Amino acid sequence: MKHIRLTRYRKWRNVFHQSWMMIALLAMLFIPLVLVAGLIMKSMLLLENHPLFELLFSSDWSPLSSRFGFLPFIVSSLWITILSLLISAPVCLLTAIHLTQYAKRWVLRIMHPVIDILAGIPSVIFGVWGILVIVPFISHQLGPLFGKSVSGYSILAGAFVLSIMIIPFMLNMLIELIKAVPNELQEASLSLGASKWQTIKLVVVRKALPGIVSSFGLGMSRAFGETIAVLMVVGNVTRIPTGVFQPGYPLPALIANNYGEMLSIPLYDSALMLAALILFLVVLMFNVFSRFLILKAETH
Amino acid sequence: MNNKISIHNLCLSIDRQPILKNVSLNIPTNKITVILGPSGCGKTTLLKSLNRLTDLIPGVQQSGEIMLDGVNILNGNQDLVDIRQKMGLLAQRPYPLPMNIYKNITYGLRISGRRNRQFLDKRVEHYLKMVNLWDEVKDRLKDPASALSIGQQQRLCLARGLAVDPEIILADEPTSSLDPISSKLIEEKFLELKSQYTIVLVTHILRQAKRMADYVVFMYLGEVIEQGTPDELFNNPQHPVTKSYLSGQFY
Incomplete structure (x- = not known):
């Protein structure tokens, strides 16, 4: 019995660690995406008021x-x-x-x-x-x-x-x-x-x-x-x-x-x-x- | 026998670790000399010392004499470019230069200042035909050499070496990465070429040595154990190490 319980525990621990690493990977990929989305959303206010061309090529x-x-x-x-x-x-x-x-x-x-x-x-x-x-x-x-x-x-x-x-x-x-x-x-x-x-x-x-x-x-x-x-x-x-x-x-x-x-x-x-x-x-x-x-x- | 190269008491060590110990041997003109021996016995190092590529190894020390046409090339005041242009090297694996097929063949000529287009064109055709590669690549000379198959690349490397008009071909297990058909092509080429070139072939394949050799040198752990004609060495070996190697007790 003890042996079986040990095996089961090990299996769960394996799953736990695998998912933990997967989460780390997803976070690494996800955070830059959120970052860009945030930047786009925040800069929309300006882009709605001014044409992009003017923003990029005006020196005023x-x-x-x-x-x-x-x-x-x-x-x-x-x-x-x-x-x-x-x-x-x-x-x-x-x-x-x-x-x-x-x-x-x-x-x-x-x-x-x-x-x-x-x-x-x-x-x-x-x-x-x-x-x-x-x-x-x-x-x-x-x-x-x-x-x-x-x-x-x-x-x-x-x-x-x-x-x-x-x-x-x-x-x-x-x-x-x-x-x-x-x-x-x-x-x-x-x-x-x-x-x-x-x-x-x-x-x-x-x-x-x-x-x-x-x-x-x-x-x-x-x-x-x-x-x-x-x-x-x-x-x-x-x-x-x-x-x-x-x-x-x-x-x-x-x-x-x-x-x-x-x-x-x-x-x-x-x-x-x-x-x-x-x-x-x-x-x-x-x-x-x-x-x-x-x-x-x-x-x- | 007329000797193209004769080596006297060549010792070579890397970081004080001896690699070649008191090697003395003769390489006859317009013959195939096979250097035979198990892996790690110093065959490749010996071959590379002939055109002083061993100079590149960090921590290398050499002594002794390598006489090429009666001149000691280990002597410090020899022009390395001259020595190396006298010898074409064929390595274990083909290493095409990072440029197209045409430029690979003409590399040796271009770096020594030959730029005449027609002259180069003729040379390319001549040497590619010599290694039976012309028909396969004549329509794509401007393709990168790395696009060829390994067997084709090795023949390209042979043609590239021949194009600088050497007197000696140094071949370091030239068929070891090739398929049987490509290997056979290279071997046949060597047998043809030996009327014009002195060939030094390093191999650990006994059967290849038997097929190709006019003169055999057997090396073991950095020493020349025995040398002689194929008949002497294969049929009547004198040294116990040679005997056990030939009978297949180690590779």
Whole structure:
């Protein structure tokens, strides 16, 4: 009898644990859906009052007189993201190639935990460092070099801080990708008389290319959403930036700076929700696009 | 017998772990030399040391001499690209380069600066015909090489190696991942090619060794146990380890 009871107990416990994990999985999938639905519902108020085209392509942002043009924020975000990728992508790719192809084994062994630690530094610290080092550097050295008198709080400062932040994130992915290229493929290329550099350029990078592109895409989506460090050095001026030395106001900063302050104005509240929705969709787009690139390259 | 390569006292260790111990052997010109032995006996390492792919292994140490046409290639001031272009490598599994069929064949030529379109076209046709692949792929030279079957890929890899006009073919168990028909094609090709090339074939398949060999080297645990003509080695082995291997007591 005891034996049977034990078996039954074990069976129930099995069912319990299985369903528990299923619930965790469903919650993980369900919460983002609820989140998007909430954002859409909240931003409907604004969308009913203003045409979407005007919201996206007008640069007139004066919430108190109920004019909401998101263009300055969207343009700022794009500037900062693309610029930070232009700074960090070559650095990451060359570092990853060096570490996997040229460096001694112990260097890579040391660099692995170092990169992980870099990736774990809280972003606010990068923000403070940006204010203390990057902003004065741009204001005192780089700006005058180009004949400009600037405060230093600028698109460039944001992009620079951001690129430092996404480097460990992308570098980790790139190292794994390049390490995954089979040795035999390199041997094949070398045995045909290719030099090491030709092998890296024509075979290793070519083989890892879909992954490289998608890691840049994932880095971009991360950069696009990064808030606090950028907010601290970018100046937060609502105007379409026309140069890298000018201040900008990216979407995440808009939400973080203003949410909770102006909730008495329903349309303003709704506008910030729309900003969050745009942010969400753009990041989603980057991710889907980089996955699509992988898929296309793999079938080729 | 005229020797293309002769190896004297080659020792190779990885992280101080000896892999090849005092290997000395001769590889005759325009013959098929079979290196036979159980898995893990250092056959592949020996083969790769011939075109210095062993340089890539982290923590590797080599000593001794590998004389290629009378010149020691382990000597530091040899041009690796020259040495490697003299040898075509065929690996255990085909590794087509991540590009199309045409570019795979012309890779070795293009990286050494040959860009004349007509010249390359001719070479592609010549070498694909040489490995009996031309009729199967002539209409899809621009397709990625990875779209071919494994057997076709291995023949492509052979053609790719031949296209750089080597003097020696290094083959590392080239049929081990192939179906019987593709294997047979490769074996027949080798027997044809040996009039023009010196072939070094690594295998652990006894029957293949018997079919192909002009000269046999038997290796065990990093050492050359015995070497000689197939008749000497298969019919009259001297060493007890060779005897027990040939009688199938271990693989």
